[in-house]
Amino acid sequence: MKQPTLRTLSLAICALTLSGIAPTLQAAPQKAGTSASAQQSVKRFVLHTNVVDGKMVYVDDKGVANPTLTVAVGDTVEIELASGEGAEHDLRIDELGVASPKFSGKGTQRVRFTASQAGEFQYYCSIPGHRQVGMFGTIQVTGKSQPAKSASSTSSDAALALYTPITVPQKGADPTAVDISASPTQLPPPIAAHAPQVQKVRLETVELSGKLDDDTSFTYWTFNRQVPGPMLRARVGDTIELTLANAKDSKAIHSIDLHAVTGGHGGGEHTQVAPGQEKTITFKAMHAGLFVYHCATPLVPQHIAAGMYGMILVEPEQGLPKVDREFYVMQGDMYTQRPIGAKVHQDVDLQRMSDELPTYYVFNGAVGALSKTHKMQAKVGETVRIYFGVGGPNKIASFHIIGEVFDKVYSEAALNTIKHSVQTTVVAPGGATIVELKMDYPGSYLLVDHALSRTGKGAVGVLEVTGEGIPGVYKPSAL
Ligand SMILES: [Cu+2]
Structure with missing residues (x-):
């Protein structure tokens, strides 16, 4: 079944983003130097989340679900992220060291990184269960991988500081946790005979x-x-x-x-x-x-x-x-x-x-x-x-x-x-x-x-x- 309402909502939000937010993005200054860098550019994408045909997906500004993102090695990639339906999500690309902060119904998040190696990688949402129900797509990085030295030099870029590995500390029991167990004696009384109501x-x-x-x-x-x-x-x-x-x-x-x-x-x-x-x-x-x-x-x-x-x-x-x-x-x-x-x-x-x-x-x-x-x-x-x-x-x-x-x-x-x-x-x-x-x-x-x-x-x-x-x-x- 199609879900025209959600799709329409998604497109409307994407359109809003394009008119209101995207123009404020500034291209990163180009680095002077090698001839390869002359080919490098800033690639911008908009991905808003939504539920389409029963699946959770990222939707781009053209309404395409989980679009393939194509960039070249050395490109600076900016992805504007927002939650179209209001649930909490994030975006990760493990091979490129990308891990966005979580985002939900309020506001947008932007990730910016350098495509440091060639290949086909998966972007996905790491919130438990979301990848399993459709929140993933492909990023294609064309060209030749940069040598390791070059990759490490880009890691000094302030934008990359966002992408530190996420560790999940073991937490003690939550002292504010409440009793959620339903009482076995709390149920409505028998229905007296009556006409359908x-x-x-x-x-x-x-x-x-x-x-x-x-x-x-x-x-x-x-x-x-x-x-x-x-x-x-x-x-x-x-x-x-x-x-x-x-x-x-x-x-x-x-x-x-x-x-x-x-x-x-x-x-x-x-x-x-x-x-x-x-x-x-x-x-x-x-x-x-x-x-x-x-x-x-x-x-x-x-x-x-x-x-x-x-x-x-x-x-x-x-x-x-x-x-x-x-x-x-x-x-x-x-x-x-x-x-x-x-x-x-x-x-x-x-x-x-x-x-x-x-x-x-x-x-x-x-x-x-x-x-x-x-x-x-x-x-x-x-x-x-x-x-x-x-x-x-x-x-x-x-x-x-x-x-x-x-x-x-x-x-x-x-x-x-x-x-x-x-x-x-x-x-x-x-x-x-x-x-x-x-x-x-x-x-x-x-x-x-x-x-x-x-x-x-x-x-x-x-x-x-x-x-x-x-x-x-x-x-x-x-x-
Ligand atoms: Cu539920």
Whole structure:
């Protein structure tokens, strides 16, 4: 699909730049000396970023995405950079020692360097995930490479001082990190029987430093500052007007794809929202069931792994059977540069994500969310329903409660297929299940992924059940 609005925006911004900014650029003074230098010149380019056809790209002043830049050895190259859509980017050319400062919606950056060697090199954005979703192109440097001596002499040029190697120091955990874990008991009440209604829902995408574990923080990307995002609840036939706002201080574009939505990539096609903007879609809840929603902005698994998922429950016309307690739980897999337990601010590791080697598995976004931060409680005799989903992005969950059997499982969260007496139920990434169990005996019941190595990586919760055990259900040996 073409995205004429973004393309138009990009072209408009480029035109503005050409008329307003480019003329202020001054040619660098030519160096006197060798005959070769007489051929050298200043080559100027304009590259503004944008999202075109679902990819992040650099767009030149003619509207060409990721254009090939052609220069000659010895040329001074100036590239004017701006973020057309407002997200944060940079530009690097490793072989030529170019690393621009980061730039976002405000203002432009200009890089200036000497093309010191011949060849074809890649320019790209080094913000994690951006190169993988299209932010790269080619710079062709024609002619013969300058001898090393000459290259070193140009390095004294003040302009080149910008291009010092970037080192990433190890940071301790962020002391200002906040709790992002969603409470498992915070969910909307059951929908009373009514005629189909129009519901207005507003979600805000927020990037923030959150607690991943004790003494470990992580830059989460969230819906409404929590992981998972708020549980939405509707009745089949309802029309939902959903507005997605992206916080002003976000560095990335965000969006929402709800698996309950028919058309428009589940909403992902029409909710790509730049920082400080908002967009609205309207959809009909056509299928009853429990559905995952997630961010659908490239690199999609990166946005999901950072916490951008939640669920929408669409109740059938008659509603779901009444239960005593309902809980909202989602599992996610997370990929960090340092091992589990490192007392640092963890950064995302895209290679691990690509290799599907999670460092952490979490329930409700953080280690300990459902064992220390929030309490799940019930009493003997009560029936408990758990809405359980997998944000992923990659790993299947084998959902199990130690010491209990699910009386009912709505397998794959399809409301017409109830299975009884299930020990462990498989839930796909981007999938969900609804389980119900009547509590017959007191104790601490552990929620786990029965791929049990994952309990050591964070995937464990506790359901505390109090009361008198029903006689005959269980009896420990006399002490
Ligand atoms: Cu996102």
